[in-house]
Amino acid sequence: MEARIRENRWQHSPHSVRTFISKNKAGQSKTLLLKPAMSAWKYKKSKLKMRRPEKYTMSNPFGRDLVIRMFHVNKHYGAKQALVDLSLEINQNEFVFVTGPSGAGKSTLLKLLYRGEPVSGGQIIIDGMNLGAIPDKRIPMLRRKIGIIFQDYKLIVRKTVFDNVALVLEAAGQKQGLIQKKVRSVLRIVGMEDRLDAMPPSLSGGEQQRVAVARAVVGDPTIILADEPTASLDPESARIVFELIQQFHEKGATVLIATHDLEMARRSGGRLIRLRSGRLENDTHMSDL
Amino acid sequence: MIRIYIKRAIEDIRNNRMITLVTIVTIALSVLIVSSFALFYANIGKMLSTWQEGIRIIAYLKADATEAQIAEFQQLLSQIPDIDRIQFIPKDEALAQLKEQMKHQESLLTHLRGNPLPDSFEVSARSQEGNWDKMEVLASRIKSFDLVEDVEYGQKWLQRIAQMVELFRLAGYGLGAVFLIAGVFIVANTIRLVLYSRKEEIEIMRLVGAANNFIQAPFYLQGLILGGLGGAGGVVILMAAYLTVTAKLRQTMIFGFIHLSFLSPPVCLSIVLASMLVGWFGCYLSLRQFLKN
Structure with a gap:
């Protein structure tokens, strides 16, 4: 594709919506979202009301595979500062650990990334979307690009394992045939294919977290956010869950894990972002340590 | 979905x-x-x-009404557009009807001296569904004739x-x-x-x-x-x-x-x-x- 359009670049995002980054003669770039199987030519010729570059999409002037950009982000809850002037850039397919003591702002950082809460100051750009500018009704679109894993699993107790995982695809409006296929496939990968009809309360913590991982990845997200994913698990379950996350990272996802578990971070390599009192204390690569 | x-x-x-x-x-x-x-x-x-469709106005005529006056009155009534049908009921026929209706209480009528009932006209109005005022106007108009002693229709209870x-x-x-x-x-x-x-x-x-x-x-x-x-x-x-x-x-x-x-x-x-x-x-x-x- 790059050979065909010299100055333009394609990015594949979940749900087959391709991001077309176009550079004009002046060197300015803009991001377009295109429907699948539609060429740039068709896009330009089409008289249909297509999804034009939206006001909350941002140009990506760096030409790199930046997935997350944070510009001087602040977050406060009343008088309490949770994040202070945080600037970060995270590339596609990076494996990032966010560590720090309790109250350092790890979970807050993740919450801001999936727009669980708005920033108090600064800007966050995820996959070309400016989170400060997107209207509320577009938040689901953002979240479909992100798979989230929580410490407390957040599975719906009244739904079966299958239904919990299928929910992501149902919410994205996928067809039943595809849902059946993908959910079974992902549950096979996480080793839960024989517990499709089980209800979450009947599963162990490790099993529930494996289902949560399956739910996080079933929509082929660009980014996986995990907030203390192994904190409530026994070492063996923690290892399995962590290996699963690594497995999906190898398939191309960008992973951000907020954790206290430095040992896990050390074992896996990757980038280590250390926060203290909401400030960036250290941003390094494991190999540099 | x-x-x-x-x-x-x-x-x-x-x-x-x-x-x-x-x-x-x-x-x-x-x-x-x-x-x-x-x-x-x-x-x-x-x-x-x-019920309303079945309402008839009964115009009771004065006792001294002559046949010629009655015929003239009938002529006048027939010219009123709101009137559908007119039927003259002579007092003898009215008494016969009354006797027929009260055949179980016949004793009440046996001591009657003469016929106390007046001649009357039974007037059916054109369909006046839901229009009580028109009915009232028609009744008043009929009553305004000199020959008419009184008019009666089931207006009040209806x-x-x-x-x-x-x-x-x-x-x-x-x-x-x-x-x-x-x-x-x-x-x-x-x-x-x-x-x-x-x-x-x-x-x-x-x-x-x-x-x-x-x-x-x-x-x-x-x-x-x-x-x-x-x-x-x-x-x-x-x-x-x-x-x-x-x-x-x-x-x-x-x-x-x-x-x-x-x-x-x-x-x-x-x-x-x-x-x-x-x-x-x-x-x-x-x-x-x-x-x-």
């Missing part, structure tokens, strides 16, 4: 059976009360029209019934409005309880990228189902009551004089649809408030 929504709506109804049942019964009772008024109004209105029916109609509207609002709030409350019981689930849905439409659709369906079932229940109860009452009336003499009919299928359908709308609106109120939070 619709299948998923229906599945979730039914799941919710199943999980909240008791509160759903209470809601349906309450809506059914509201619908029953309002549609009872509608049924009463429809039947009494029809009955009044029938008018009183009509006023009562009007009162019932207004009461029906008032009660309808009250029960409509009550229905909306009952459904709103039910959906709110379901929403709160599923608060965590909805939060999780949002986290995995579910849009508001995806979250709301099953609740709207639920509102429609509750409203529809309540409405249908109300109509069914009303029909059962109607059949019971008509079966009882059939055994009495009264049934020959009144012709009752149930609400027409389009009216029944409208009642059910209106109940569904009530359910939908109650749901809308709850969701708007809940999702805003």
Whole structure:
């Protein structure tokens, strides 16, 4: 594709919506979202009301595979500062650990990334979307690009394992045939294919977290956010869950894990972002340590 | 997608059976009360029209009226456009009719000296459905002739019934409005309880990228189902009551004089649809408030 359009670049995002980054003669770039199987030519010729570059999409002037950009982000809850002037850039397919003591702002950082809460100051750009500018009704679109894993699993107790995982695809409006296929496939990968009809309360913590991982990845997200994913698990379950996350990272996802578990971070390599009192204390690569 | 929504709506109804049942019964009772008024109004209105069509004005002539005057008067009456039919009833025929009607109390008439009844004209007006004033004007016009001693027609009691029916109609509207609002709030409350019981689930849905439409659709369906079932229940109860009452009336003499009919299928359908709308609106109120939070 790059050979065909010299100055333009394609990015594949979940749900087959391709991001077309176009550079004009002046060197300015803009991001377009295109429907699948539609060429740039068709896009330009089409008289249909297509999804034009939206006001909350941002140009990506760096030409790199930046997935997350944070510009001087602040977050406060009343008088309490949770994040202070945080600037970060995270590339596609990076494996990032966010560590720090309790109250350092790890979970807050993740919450801001999936727009669980708005920033108090600064800007966050995820996959070309400016989170400060997107209207509320577009938040689901953002979240479909992100798979989230929580410490407390957040599975719906009244739904079966299958239904919990299928929910992501149902919410994205996928067809039943595809849902059946993908959910079974992902549950096979996480080793839960024989517990499709089980209800979450009947599963162990490790099993529930494996289902949560399956739910996080079933929509082929660009980014996986995990907030203390192994904190409530026994070492063996923690290892399995962590290996699963690594497995999906190898398939191309960008992973951000907020954790206290430095040992896990050390074992896996990757980038280590250390926060203290909401400030960036250290941003390094494991190999540099 | 619709299948998923229906599945979730039914799941919710199943999980909240008791509160759903209470809601349906309450809506059914509201619908029953309002549609009872509608049924009463429809039947009494029809009955009044029938009675009204049968109203005749009797013009009693003065005792000294000559045959020539009577013929002239008949000529004048026939020129009035609102009059449909005129029938002259001579006093002898009137007495014979009276005797026929009172044949069981014949003794009352045996001591009569002569014929106390006057000659009269029975005048049928053209259809004046619902127009009492026209009837009154016609009667006054007939009475204004010198030859006429008095006029008589069943205006007063019919008018009183009509006023009562009007009162019932207004009461029906008032009660309808009250029960409509009550229905909306009952459904709103039910959906709110379901929403709160599923608060965590909805939060999780949002986290995995579910849009508001995806979250709301099953609740709207639920509102429609509750409203529809309540409405249908109300109509069914009303029909059962109607059949019971008509079966009882059939055994009495009264049934020959009144012709009752149930609400027409389009009216029944409208009642059910209106109940569904009530359910939908109650749901809308709850969701708007809940999702805003």
